[in-house]
Amino acid sequence: MKMTKMKNEKGFTLIEMMVVLLIISILLLVMVPAMAKNQEVAGSKGCEATIELLNAQVMAFEADRGERPSSLEELKTEGYVDRITCPDGDTELTLTSSGVVKVED
Template identity: 55%
Template sequence: MKNERGFTLIEMMIVLLIISILMLIALPSMTKNNSLVKSLGCEATIDLVQGQVGAYEAEKNKLPTIKELFDDKYIDTTTCPDKKPLVIDSEGIVSVSSE
């Protein structure tokens, strides 16, 4: 007769307990960093759009609006990742709309 060994119920319960404890430690830090990621994503989007404002201005010799940048395919979004709309002021500076 072969002596086949497998995991016992106790061993499986210990492994599940360890995984549960690790998840309890990891999940709160992940959700806490979610807001930081969104704000950094918005900053990156603003920097990207600001660069495209410069490219548009160099090609067309005028400051664009967000709609012109989007319509001419310079950008593919007019909002930050958190869905706040972007605006370009009269000096060509990109920012988040206060609306």
């Protein structure tokens, strides 16, 4: 029986793996706070877009029916919009007497 040597064994050493994991960890530490900030900005822009959509649908309702809706709930029940809240779920919206949608104070 002859013992043959294995030639050209390829693989990563433990140190190489640790260096790669260190680099990935540093990149994650840099990226996570930036992504959290982007979520906050996206949430505020989502609420602004919802208000603009609701204002447009109030005008569409008025053009179709010849009168303003009495509430945002009426827009929803009549099928003009799917939802009448901001994407964050916490911001309350109201319809003013002049027919403009705004954030409730």
